């Protein structure tokens with residue numbers, strides 16, 4: 001096919017305008033500037049610049065890939081042109097922002113932003129630099145397409161690894177300083193803020209080395225006609241994972257333990273909602289209600305402040321979970337005949353009602369009203385009071401393991417299949433003999449139990465709870481983490497919680513833009529990966545590995 | 561001679577439309593009984609009344625002498641009636657094996673606690689269920705396809721998987737709604753033999769909605785013809801083929817272009 005300049009131009013413009021538009025948008029909402037304060041490689045790249053570079057790289061890569069069937073020169077041209085377009089849009093923003101005052105409308109269009117965008121130069125050379133940067137990034141992105149797939153994945157891994165390590169530099173530095181043997185490395189790998197240049201190169205070298213090794217192994221495995229993992233291998237893998245989970249907080253220190261605690265509480269909630277939405281297909285937007293009930297019952301029963309009862313955490317736990325399960329059923333009954341949108345709206349209301357009840361003055365003697373409940377008991381194991389992040393981590397881990405275990409057992413059982421059948425087609429499920437009432441109520445109950453457990457631990461962790469800790473945003477977070485990880489996927493819940501709860505905790509700057517990022521992320525997931533980041537495999541070979549697939553006589557015709 | 565299913569003046573209305581009008585049917589135990597009629601005649605609506613999807617607005621339906629009109633679909637399934645759907649309704653994102661396992665739901669007993677604890681009884685039950693599911697898959701010639709997501713199976717396989725799922729409920733009466741829809745004549749012929757086997761080998765009474773006349777005439781002991789919700793004829797295949805009202809219902813109306821020289825025999829594939 002002959003290169004058509006018009007196609008090249010059009011493609012470049014389209015992707016350039018999308019990428020540039022995104023870059024301008026992120027600049028104007030303040031993300032670029034906020035991230036500018038985070039250094040990836042000291043004195044070389046800041047996160048803000050990386051952001052702009054990513055916009056250039058991604059749009060140029062997409063444009064070049066679209067033309068990959070045309071010709072290599074078309075790809076390079078498109079890459080460069082797309083990059084320049086992104087640069088040009090940002091340059092236009094710099095021009096606009098430095099010549100007239102747009103801060104009345106765009107609060108974040110501040111001098112530091114423009115300084116950052118123009119690489120610390122005055123506007124005109126800065127704008128030229130933007131164009132040059134765009135061209136370079138665009139060509140580089142197009143060049144990536146000429147690499148072999150293996151090399152391309154190595155290149156991308158290197159960029160990602162350097163980016164992630166650089167971003168988390170502050171944190172990693174603290175962590176690594178705790179390890180006696182490698183502590184001296186810290187000064188060499190990191191500089192002031194972010195990585196040092198030799199540090200970045202070292203990481204690149206390590207990633208390349210690992211990648212080559214992995215490739216070689218993969219090739220070998222390929223030749224041996226990749227056997228599925230044996231039971232022993234599986235058990236060893238599980239054992240290793242468990243050991244890692246046990247020592248993780250010890251290695252990583254207090255701050256990361258705190259983050260892991262939060263991730264764990266969300267994993268627990270995610271596993272619960274996964275039963276309701278992921279398995280049974282009942283869209284519940286008020287899941288925070290169960291979390292709140294678990295926390296409040298725990299508070300009421302253990303806080304001496306209210307004078308209702310002062311049970312120990314452990315004796316209150318079954319009651320807290322039991323009450324939550326009851327609430328799950330109570331919610332379940334009125335919504336038995338509702339589907340889709342109606343169910344979503346009613347459950348949304350349920351979540352709000354619980355919060356408003358907790359807030360109400362009428363219930364103040366029991367819930368403490370807007371003052372909440374203080375002095376909630378901490379769990380005690382033997383003689384150890386679980387009162388810090390690290391000790392609670394193990395409690396939360398135990399909870400997550402239990403919930404994960406129950407989820408996976410149920411998924412592969414008669415009940416799990418009934419849930420999934422109901423999710424797929426409620427009418428047919430009923431016509432096959434499934435009692436919808438019992439099956440739905442069980443889903444709500446199991447989901448509620450996990451949420452209640454999470455709430456009970458949450459109450460103990462903070463020692464005090466307030467109605468405002470139980471807002472709609474929690475329900476949305478939990479649902480979003482399911483979508484990100486993969487609906488119905490147990491391991492996806494963990495990935496989703498790490499991405500949605502863990503990352504923003506580690507990258508505090510994100511917190512401000514949380515909803516924006518959520519929105520963008522969810523839209524992208526729907527478009528490009530609707531099955532989630534880590535969906536359950538079709539459970540081929542895994543669930544029923546006993547040979548239905550091996551000796552099949554596929555030619556059997558219908559006996560006539 | 562016992563009647564497994566008896567419909568007594570069954571009525572089903574949708575607003576002003578009488579989809580089923582005073583329908584009387586008696587279906588012999590272990591027979592193959594076909595219901596035919598032009599599109600929109602009310603055949604599927606009648607199936608939906610029998611299986612509890614709809615509650616009839618009048619009349620009664622007796623299954624083995626017991627009234628089932630107005631019972632819920634799961635209760636009716638437990639009594640021993642299973643069905644397939646005109647437009648295949650499998651559990652799309654579940655594997656073929658899982659679809660059949662779901663079909664066994666009412667014959668399994670594992671509850672919440674047993675499933676979590678994996679008790680010995682529960683493991684044995686589960687293993688037996690899987691074995692039974694594989695046996696059923698083999699019966700419908702889907703051996704080796706148990707691990708495919710049902711939505712990824714070819715059309716003919718999906719039709720047979722739907723039958724396997726229905727068989728898993730161990731029905732006494734099986735309702736098949738256009739099982740050969742969309743099949744070529746050769747596949748339809750295979751399906752015909754297969755349906756006959758269901759009755760002969762498994763002793764299941766078959767109530768069949770079908771448009772392929774070769775299939776209908778080839779396997780039915782009795783045939784009822786519906787038109788505008790009313791039964792306009794009933795009899796054995798030979799009687800139906802020569803019934804003037806039936807021919808009129810199929811050919812006389814609107815289809816002026818139809819070739820009237822064929823009057824006297826219903827076209828091999830009627831109205832679609």
Ligand SMILES: Nc1ncnc2c1ncn2[C@@H]1O[C@H](COP(=O)(O)OP(=O)(O)O)[C@@H](O)[C@H]1O
Nearest residue numbers: 574577579597598599600601602603604605606
């Ligand atoms: N759920 C429904 N609501 C309203 N009208 C319906 C419904 N189901 C079927 N009908 C109408 O009832 C009539 C009979 O339909 P149906 O039983 O599907 O016919 P058949 O299966 O014989 O082709 C048609 O006119 C159809 O439009």
Ligand SMILES: [Mg+2]
Nearest residue numbers: 603604605646
């Ligand atoms: Mg029909």
